[in-house]
Amino acid sequence: MIDITGDRGSNVKNDVLSGITVALALVPEAVAFAFVAGVEPMVGLYAAFMMGLITSAIGGRPGMISGATGAMAVVMVALVAQHGVQYLFAAVLLAGLLQILAGVFKLGKFIRLVPYPVMLGFVNGLAIVIFLAQLGQFKITNSLGELEWMQGSALYYMLGLVGLTMAIIFLLPKLTKAVPASLVAIVTVTLLVHGLDLEARTVIDFVRDMLPAEQKASATLAGELPTFAIPMVPFNLQTLYIILPTSVILALVGLIESLLTLSLIDEMTDTRGSGNRECVGQGVANTVNGVFGGMGGCAMIGQSMININSGGRGRLSGITAAVVLLGFILFAAPLIEMIPLAALVGVMFIVVIGTFEWASFRIIRGVNKEDAFVLFLVTAVTVIADLAIAVVVGVIVSALVFAWKHAKHISAKTHTDNDGWKVYELQGPLFFGSVSYFKDLFDPQNDPQDVVIDFNESRVWDSSGVDAIDSLADKYQQQGKKLHIRHISAECRALMNKAQGYVEMNLNEDPRYKIATDKLG
Known part of the structure; x- marks a missing residue:
């Protein structure tokens, strides 16, 4: 009824x-x-x-x-x-x-x-x-x-x-x-x-x-x-x-x-x-x-x-x-x-x-210039083209702005453990936007013989991140050094090529999450 x-x-x-x-x-x-x-x-x-x-x-x-x-x-x-x-x-x-x-x-x-x-x-x-x-x-x-x-x-x-x-x-x-x-x-x-x-x-x-x-x-x-x-x-x-x-x-x-x-x-x-x-x-x-x-x-x-x-x-x-x-x-x-x-x-x-959303002028006067740009862009495209194109453009630009902002959020705390191993404790997301920042965190040439990358506070979001780990593992291998990867998901491990053998598995502590890649489809 x-x-x-x-x-x-x-x-x-x-x-x-x-x-x-x-x-x-x-x-x-x-x-x-x-x-x-x-x-x-x-x-x-x-x-x-x-x-x-x-x-x-x-x-x-x-x-x-x-x-x-x-x-x-x-x-x-x-x-x-x-x-x-x-x-x-x-x-x-x-x-x-x-x-x-x-x-x-x-x-x-x-x-x-x-x-x-x-x-x-x-x-x-x-x-x-x-x-x-x-x-x-x-x-x-x-x-x-x-x-x-x-x-x-x-x-x-x-x-x-x-x-x-x-x-x-x-x-x-x-x-x-x-x-x-x-x-x-x-x-x-x-x-x-x-x-x-x-x-x-x-x-x-x-x-x-x-x-x-x-x-x-x-x-x-x-x-x-x-x-x-x-x-x-x-x-x-x-x-x-x-x-x-x-x-x-x-x-x-x-x-x-x-x-x-x-x-x-x-x-x-x-x-x-x-x-x-x-x-x-x-x-x-x-x-x-x-x-x-x-x-x-x-x-x-x-x-x-x-x-x-x-x-x-x-x-x-x-x-x-x-x-x-x-x-x-x-x-x-x-x-x-x-x-x-x-x-x-x-x-x-x-x-x-x-x-008309008069409150939008508060965004324009605010400190977030990215939001103001997206607002102006969608308004202009709606008037010039049509609604569907405007919304698609707005969502894409917003996503790129989000990716750009979060690309800088990846960092690493380093310390040397009792065995003399250098430990990189990663923080922040690893995805296509943060790959370059991720690579800059490491120094394969000057690092000690054993290096640990701990993903306990980080997460790999896509295949670009997996590829970055593989590339990093290759650099350490060329230096003749041992790499240890901890707290990474089984899905990431399955997608790795060169770095797969460096993963230290811990079934009780390792996270479980999917990676955005066609390989798992």
């Missing part, structure tokens, strides 16, 4: 009202991302409905909103342009199956490997991307069919309505939290624009700007229920060759954005979602999209922030948003068409302010 509240801090009234607010914000973005991907508006709207409904019902994070997203839309462009929308549906279907497998094999836990500066960079980058995306609403189509920046009264009305929307959202919660401030702002601005017949572009104007001239007059958001249809593509290896690269990228981008958004909401609400369950939920939703004519998607940080800030905490909020969205598409499309874009832009600007 599905718990539609799904969180102890949720209630039905807040979830329903917040869901209605989110549904209003989903429409223009779903349409915009559909055009980004090169597909019809209804393909984006269907995706927003199916993603939102399924992930809210069976996903791993109550209160998180999923739908058609820009991060995934940009991946689809080339496939749609070259092979058509049916191949897109097939790619989304395969991406969903890959995401389900990720959940089944419990790969969602690897999101914990994303460092905090990478998370901050991801959030800040998305906030900037959301902000930049709204600037497109300040453009209009001129007589030549080209987009140009607003001027004169049109610009002033737009700025004034955006400011009014933001003011209502900011001030209303100080008076009452009985209803979501975003919903009140959208309704108020819509009534004001149409009541006073103000010069303001609406959602339907935005849709018409994206269409060829012959289709503008008949443009509408009205639609029908999505219908089941297997993608009309040949089911052979050639099709797999075409869609597999896109499917893999879609699956990765969708999971990364969804799991990072899940972690962000966990932190905001002081609760914890299930990453693996979210992988399965996203996968099922994308699989359904593939056979019901949707463009697929993933978690939407902007709409999720609207939902959380409006009081939506339970599964009912996402389900409500999806159902209301479908209701608008089927029965109330004219109402959506009437909403001024300025109201939606104002809502998204508030989202940008709330999404």
Whole structure:
């Protein structure tokens, strides 16, 4: 049985009202991302409905909103342009199956490997991307069919309505939290624009700007229920060759954005979602999209922030948003068409302010310049490229910084025992980054006849460390000296070549741990 509240801090009234607010914000973005991907508006709207409904019902994070997203839309462009929308549906279907497998094999836990500066960079980058995306609403189509920046009264009305929307959202919660401030702002601005017949572009104007001239007059958001249809593509290896690269990228981008958004909401609400369950939920939703004519998607940080800030905490909020969205598409499309874009832009600007991690400036002012560099890097790559590349780059750079720092942590205490043997008591990790420091600790030429290397306070992490021990043993052998290696694991000993004969085994004291190397696979 599905718990539609799904969180102890949720209630039905807040979830329903917040869901209605989110549904209003989903429409223009779903349409915009559909055009980004090169597909019809209804393909984006269907995706927003199916993603939102399924992930809210069976996903791993109550209160998180999923739908058609820009991060995934940009991946689809080339496939749609070259092979058509049916191949897109097939790619989304395969991406969903890959995401389900990720959940089944419990790969969602690897999101914990994303460092905090990478998370901050991801959030800040998305906030900037959301902000930049709204600037497109300040453009209009001129007589030549080209987009140009607003001027004169049109610009002033737009700025004034955006400011009014933001003011209502900011001030209303100080008076009452009985209803979501975003919903009140959208309704108020819509009534004001149409009541006073103000010069303001609406959602339907935005849709018409994206269409060829012959289709503008008949443009509408009205639609029908999505219908089941297997993608009309040949089911052979050639099709797999075409869609597999896109499917893999879609699956990765969708999971990364969804799991990072899940972690962000966990932190905001002081609760914890299930990453693996979210992988399965996203996968099922994308699989359904593939056979019901949707463009697929993933978690939407902007709409999720609207939902959380409006009081939506339970599964009912996402389900409500999806159902209301479908209701608008089927029965109330004219109402959506009437909403001024300025109201939606104002809502998204508030989202940008709330999404941006202002605490990141403390890291920038702090002494840890490496974290500040990673934060800036991930933010920049998110804006310039896409989320998946940014996170991968951030994790790699963070790992290299970590390796560089810990490479210097290896050291050795030396003393001479009662037998005149020189003992090196190692401390710190021995891995690819610390190999050069490890070799500098020893003096084979001037050391006595018998030398002991004690690994009791050290650990060999990879095959580079094992190779360094072999190399050191070879140097002592060339000097005609005896080397003794103590307290090393059986796995290390098995991988050694030249140093294997120098190991003094002590089954009671020797550690047991695995080494990161393919030889043990």
